[in-house]
Amino acid sequence: MMVSYWVDRFTDWGWWAVLVSIVVNGGINLIGFLPSVAITAANTLVWGPWLGGIVSWLGEMLGSAAAFFLYRLGVKKAGLTRHLDWKWVRSLNRMTRQQKLLSLILIRITPFVPSGLVNMAAALTTIPAWIFLAATAVGKIPSISLEVLISYNLTHVESNYIRLGITLIILALGFFIWKRGRWLVPPYETK
Numbered sequence: 001m002m003v004s005y006w007v008d009r010f011t012d013w014g015w016w017a018v019l020v021s022i023v024v025n026g027g028i029n030l031i032g033f034l035p036s037v038a039i040t041a042a043n044t045l046v047w048g049p050w051l052g053g054i055v056s057w058l059g060e061m062l063g064s065a066a067a068f069f070l071y072r073l074g075v076k077k078a079g080l081t082r083h084l085d086w087k088w089v090r091s092l093n094r095m096t097r098q099q100k101l102l103s104l105i106l107i108r109i110t111p112f113v114p115s116g117l118v119n120m121a122a123a124l125t126t127i128p129a130w131i132f133l134a135a136t137a138v139g140k141i142p143s144i145s146l147e148v149l150i151s152y153n154l155t156h157v158e159s160n161y162i163r164l165g166i167t168l169i170i171l172a173l174g175f176f177i178w179k180r181g182r183w184l185v186p187p188y189e190t191k
Helices: 002-013 016-031 036-079 087-094 097-109 115-123 129-155 156-184
Strands: none
Touching: 002 097, 002 129, 036 097, 036 115, 036 129, 087 156, 097 115, 097 129, 129 156
């Protein structure tokens, strides 16, 4: 229903719809807890998987960047410091730049972690903006690709039902392995 609304709008607006899609997707990402899958599906239907995926990625990048800078500015303007004593903030702040980059990439590619949570968490730390943006750029690629693949296969299910089935099985298997493998991750330090 929501997808058809956006498909109709994007079709009516021509190439202006690319800009509208990027801004709407950015706004959804800025809010942080609304899923952008309807916009990604509409982008895929209107412009195909490649261009639709790129447009979705640009929108998510715009929203994540805006959220990061606005959250960080808000924390600074409000003079908040309590978060500096939180264990996970201290752990992230002590990491090297390379460790921060890799940690953010890993959390970005982890399924089911809300983008808004990652944006807010990064804003509370001393992670440099360029590391946040680089990690977001790389980390968003797998999630956008998966959304595009599922959207495309669902809308062309007659010819892509096998690929859709394989994708969903791999996704379910990955989720199961992730849930079972959490015991492998060491807990936060207690100091």
